[in-house]
Amino acid sequence: MSQLKIGFIGVGAIARDRHIPSFSHTEGVELTAVQDVNEERAYKVASDFEIPHVVKEYTELFTMVDAVTISTPNKFHSEIAAAALDAGVHVLCEKPMAMSTAECEAMIEAADRNNRHLSIGYHYRYTPEAKVAKELMENGEIGAPFVTRVQAMRRRKVPGWGVFTNKDLQGGGSLIDFGCHLLDLALWLLDDPKPVEVIGKTYNRLSKTPGLVNDWGSIDPETFNVDDHVTSYITFENGLSMQFECSWAANIKEDHTTLSISGVDGGMDVYPLELYQAKYGTLQDTKVRLPEEELSPELAQAKNFVDCCLGKAEPVVTAEQALNVSQLMEAIYQSSETGSSIQLASVGVED
Numbered sequence: 343m344s345q346l347k348i349g350f351i352g353v354g355a356i357a358r359d360r361h362i363p364s365f366s367h368t369e370g371v372e373l374t375a376v377q378d379v380n381e382e383r384a385y386k387v388a389s390d391f392e393i394p395h396v397v398k399e400y401t402e403l404f405t406m407v408d409a410v411t412i413s414t415p416n417k418f419h420s421e422i423a424a425a426a427l428d429a430g431v432h433v434l435c436e437k438p439m440a441m442s443t444a445e446c447e448a449m450i451e452a453a454d455r456n457n458r459h460l461s462i463g464y465h466y467r468y469t470p471e472a473k474v475a476k477e478l479m480e481n482g483e484i485g486a487p488f489v490t491r492v493q494a495m496r497r498r499k500v501p502g503w504g505v506f507t508n509k510d511l512q513g514g515g516s517l518i519d520f521g522c523h524l525l526d527l528a529l530w531l532l533d534d535p536k537p538v539e540v541i542g543k544t545y546n547r548l549s550k551t552p553g554l555v556n557d558w559g560s561i562d563p564e565t566f567n568v569d570d571h572v573t574s575y576i577t578f579e580n581g582l583s584m585q586f587e588c589s590w591a592a593n594i595k596e597d598h599t600t601l602s603i604s605g606v607d608g609g610m611d612v613y614p615l616e617l618y619q620a621k622y623g624t625l626q627d628t629k630v631r632l633p634e635e636e637l638s639p640e641l642a643q644a645k646n647f648v649d650c651c652l653g654k655a656e657p658v659v660t661a662e663q664a665l666n667v668s669q670l671m672e673a674i675y676q677s678s679e680t681g682s683s684i685q686l687a688s689v690g691v692e693d
């Protein structure tokens with residue numbers, strides 16, 4: 343194959359602003375076709391990026407391309423991905439992988455039975471902080487991790503475009519949309535530990551705030567039926583635990599992202615990247631210098647996808663890892679709905 347032909351399914355904000363520009367700057371790729379239920383948008387995007395084909399149904403794409411990106415509302419990820427994989431087409435699907443564990447499993451089964459590549463758009467992993475943090479964890483710089491604190495906090499940034507506040511089409515709100523990135527990153531840095539028990543609490547308070555001023559567009563309180571704030575406590579095998587919180591619209595001073603890991607020999611903050619190592623009976627702080635990256639996270643994601651499709655690289659984000667993120671999110675939602683903790687596996691060895 344001289345050029346990997348790519349098609350784009352769902353060409354709203356993320357396809358237009360990230361995937362199409364990234365693949366247009368990636369070697370060995372031919373931007374071939376677009377499809378969107380909003381045909382006018384599909385034609386506009388095709389014209390703006392000089393993409394030769396616009397098709398009405400996504401199935402029409404599959405005879406024209408080797409790979410697709412899927413950037414539709416979450417409800418359609420699984421169905422479209424499985425159809426593409428069954429047609430022999432590689433898939434880069436936006437995060438979250440799908441709305442439920444069962445939908446994610448169907449995608450993985452389709453990838454396996456067709457021997458096609460499936461990856462998910464957890465692009466935080468390609469940031470310099472994440473890459474160096476992963477190396478530090480693998481080098482054992484903080485020893486075995488035992489406590490992790492994760493906060494993905496926005497003050498007044500509910501996505502006001504698209505269908506982000508519609509539970510039927512997205513499956514959830516701040517957790518499935520934004521918290522998922524930090525959950526994914528934390529699980530990756532911790533080397534994919536097996537969760538044992540999950541306690542979750544979700545809130546939908548924002549819709550009750552009259553006249554709320556939102557920095558990312560207007561929202562309709564009448565139809566806003568997803569979580570805007572979520573807290574969780576998760577325990578994993580080997581005694582590891584995680585305190586998790588995310589929000590689109592917290593009543594806090596400012597936006598912030600925290601991923602902080604305590605290990606037996608030290609600790610680490612990822613944003614900004616800093617190490618705290620136990621030496622001489624105290625903790626020594628080191629600000630970690632980040633390397634100049636050749637590629638932005640978006641371009642690195644596109645390149646890794648293309649290389650995987652061509653059999654030249656291993657995936658940075660595997661579908662199985664993305665399934666683990668979805669399984670945890672599902673447990674958080676279930677715990678909140680039922681008011682009880684969710685047991686995910688037989689209890690491992692406690693420290």
Ligand SMILES: NC(=O)c1ccc[n+]([C@@H]2O[C@H](COP(=O)([O-])OP(=O)(O)OC[C@H]3O[C@@H](n4cnc5c(N)ncnc54)[C@H](O)[C@@H]3O)[C@@H](O)[C@H]2O)c1
Pocket residue numbers: 351352353354355356357377378379380383400412413414415416418436437438463464465503504505519
């Ligand atoms: N990686 C990230 O940081 C990131 C950021 C934003 C969005 N996303 C994800 O990308 C996806 C899309 O988000 P967005 O911000 O681009 O939303 P958007 O609303 O701007 O775009 C979605 C597009 O999908 C189209 N669409 C709807 N149903 C479709 C269907 N059945 N078949 C084909 N097209 C369909 C819509 O017409 C629209 O053009 C979501 O899954 C979201 O979670 C990821």
